[in-house]
Amino acid sequence: MIGVFMLTLKQLETFVQVVELGTFEKASQRLNATQSTVSKRIGELEQATGLRIFDRSLRNARLTEEGEQLLELAYLMIESANKIRELNRQSDCKLHRVRIGFTELTALTWLPGFLREYTLERPDIRLDVTIDMSRTLYQQFQDSELDLVVIPLVPEVFAQPGVEKLLLEKVEMAFMARAGLVSGPRPLPISELQSYTLISQGKRSGFAQDVNRWISHQGLAAPAQIADNLLALVGLVTAGRGISVLPRLCVQRFAQAQGLEVLDIVPQPPTMGYYALYHGGVRVSLLEEISLRLKKAADFTRPFFI
Structure with missing residues (x-):
């Protein structure tokens, strides 16, 4: 039968x-x-x-x-x-290739340490790293050219189906200027900054777009000078060319001898959340594992070269 x-x-x-x-x-x-x-x-x-x-x-x-x-x-x-x-x-011996994108702030802080340690932890995974502006990275992520990106969260993500996100860390932001450039009693109302040149990163920076959107809501004029490179932007600020909203602890540490001042402004800029974004699908467990490891490593306060 x-x-x-x-x-x-x-x-x-x-x-x-x-x-x-x-x-x-x-x-x-x-x-x-x-x-x-x-x-x-x-x-x-x-x-x-x-x-x-x-x-x-x-x-x-x-x-x-x-x-x-x-x-x-x-x-x-x-x-x-x-x-x-x-x-x-x-x-058991297959090398998994993951294409991953980071912004300049990540590259200047915790990324080198993460790459060094993760390569030893997971020799079976090859991370192909791209460093670029967050808007460019997000576009490459949408076009499936990158598997995972670490960027400030952009509004479009909420409307994107199948995108997983994990908050890695919130970055404290602050107005900064060359010491002595901005006069007046502290705390200083944000309206008193109207007479100073505002320096910012360009439109390809999601970080800058969020900051500039917030600044506009406070009634300040749009940035008058643009520097897409974060170090160049800090250089302009230390030279006394204007003021900028910058990651406070990170910039203070690598420019501590340059006479930069954190401005006590009311209101202070909001913190900036950095997220790992990745697509759901057949490799979601691997990407989730990498994202959790990124969260463990994320520290935007310490430049790797100090």
């Missing part, structure tokens, strides 16, 4: 060995099994399939017509099973 016995790979492998070696006895020797075990597996195979596989009226194991047809399928199934086993072996 069909279905009494379950069809198994071991039955098919035993069947193939009997056919190739010609007798149950030789097959049992090859399989390191007793002859009765081989006979039992063949019997179970016949009951599982409902087929009469061997002509037992002959001395040697000769296939019936049904057996010939089963043999072709048995070879295919065994071949497929071997490919699955090989796939499992390959997965």
Whole structure:
């Protein structure tokens, strides 16, 4: 009766060995099994399939017509099973490539340490790193050119289906200027900054766009000078060319000898959340694992070169 016995790979492998070696006895020797075990597996195979596989009226194991047809399928199934086993072996040593994008602030702070440690922790994962402005990174992420990006969260993400996000850290922002440039009692109302030149990163920076949007809501004019490079922007501020909203702790640490001043302004700029964004899908568990490791490493307060 069909279905009494379950069809198994071991039955098919035993069947193939009997056919190739010609007798149950030789097959049992090859399989390191007793002859009765081989006979039992063949019997179970016949009951599982409902087929009469061997002509037992002959001395040697000769296939019936049904057996010939089963043999072709048995070879295919065994071949497929071997490919699955090989796939499992390959997965142990396969190098997973992940394309990941970071902004300049990340590259100036915790990214070098993360890359150094993660490479030792996970030699099976190759991170292909891109450093660029957040808007450019987000566009590449949308175009599937990057698997994961670490950027300030942009409003479009909320409307993007299938995008996972994880907050890594919030960055404290502050108005900064060359010491002595901005006069007046402290705290200083933000309206008193109207007479100073505002310096900012350009439109490709999601960080700058969020800050500039907030500044506009406070009634201040748009930035008059643009410097897409964060270090260049800090250089302009330390030279007394104007004021800017900057990551407070990070800039204070690497420009501490340059006479920069954190301005006590009311209201102070909001903190900036940096997120890991990645697509859901077949690799979501890997990307989630990397994102959690990024969260553990994220520290935007300490420049790596100090």
